[in-house]
Amino acid sequence: MGMTISEKILAAHAGLDRVVPGEIVNAKLDLVLANDVTGPVAIQEFAKLGIHSVFDKEKVAMVPDHFTPNKDIASAEQSKILRNFAKEQNLKYYWEAGRVGIEHCLLPEQGVVLPGDLIIGADSHTCTYGALGAFATGVGSTDCAAGMATGEAWFRVPESLKFVFNGSKFQPWVGGKDLILYIIGKIGVDGARYKAMEFTGEGIKNLSMDNRLTMCNMAIEAGAKAGIIEPDEITLEYVKTRAQRDFSVYISDPDASYEKVFEFNTIDIPLQVAFPHLPENTKSVDEASGIKVDQVVIGSCTNGRLEDLKITAEILKGKKVHPEIRCLIFPGTRDIYLEALRRGWIETMIEAGASVSTPTCGPCLGGHMGILAKGERALSTTNRNFVGRMGHPQSEVYLCNPAVAAASAVRGEIVHPREVVNHG
């Protein structure tokens, strides 16, 4: 019996020839990361271990992205804990405002995470890096502290679920966000609990790296331990200019074992909107058409990448954001921001009446930079629409892709992009 890509990565890092689902292994880590919310707790727990230095100063990343630029005194204190630790430990991967980005946009872009890596991060969306063919999973601060100290973590080898997307054609404006929301709508927010979700098929082969990162990012919204895609030419093209160290490409064996296989025809999947208050409450955009919103958010570790901004600019070009809408755009990193600026997209957005911010997680988790009042409703390209996620417990969040978000910002209500692009 062969192994899946997830099993191969775990086996290689545990020094074993093979592993099977259910087995608990102790494995060596290629990267441990935390942010300005989870980092301070991890640093406090690290101190309790009585160990003075991290296992490898080139394998620990601290990314101040959640409440930065610091939103208040308390969050400034948390950032300071992170900064002092990074300095004291002489960490290679730490960035200040102006250079920092949203962690899961930044680390792949900078080549810090690579194919074949085993990564734990004190952030649930650490599963994003599976798009590169790495096994990456979210943990809490205590696991992060132990990982920083020992360079190892224990894992229960997960069962794998295989999601096959047949066909290379997509409906217009459909992207990775729609594919993953569609899956979550089918299997539910605990449909992949403890499992590895492996995305494959012709549809995935025809998906850009930005779209793949979006898909793996939201594996956690189905409860998964990891989302993963086998590296191919697109992956290698993406990493070749970024990698500064060796990496390994793992591919699932043809006779690897999966707990379940799901098959979809890519062309059948329409643009998705997830209704409050769970990402599994998905409908097609046409079923959501006409729902009025107060705020549109485009960005986050889910959809803050260059292609997301490209689609946004294309739709906003020559148009105006509806007078009653606040359209907030968050490029994921400094490099994404700069490239969008050079291509004229930022100008298009600002001329259309959108607000463009420095990279931050900001409103996605109800942190800052766009909090909702009681009774307000947002349409957002972020990843969660839980109760109170973007502000007041009686506010609402609808999730969608950047094309739907930009078109709806123009219309003032949820709309299919064809309505806005064809009719001005």
Next chain:
Amino acid sequence: MGKAWKFGHDIDTDVIIPARYLNRFEPEFLADHCMEDADVSFAKEVQAGDIIVGGKNFGCGSSREHAPIAIKAAKVKAVIAESYARIFYRNALNIGMPILECPEAVAGIENGDQVDVELITGQIKNLTKGTTFQARPFPSFMQDLIKAGGLISYVKENRKNA
């Protein structure tokens, strides 16, 4: 013995401790806002020894360890749920917050019932209704972790022995 606070399915870590309070991490501060977006009376009225009862996928969403820290600091004795989200489960054990998986107990406990939990055996007693339930045992690796008093002590111990 304590009162059962019953919640529904998919209780996410955003309602256990909303992100607007994550600019601080003192346990007592987090406890003051525990479960706030699901039930504002919880943090004010919860008593030491009370039990949280949840449905399936308890603790889904964010990896914030602040969630089990808030519950522990609110002096909740244990959480009983049908099932747990992966990261929450691991975090709770790592910090020594007892959590039990027992769908039968969840079905057999109503909000406000008096409940007692025997953490070592996993026995759950509903004193209001006079019923008893048995939670699933922890896997052996987890038992070692619990015995050591959480992950930090476990790592400390293992380093000493290495």
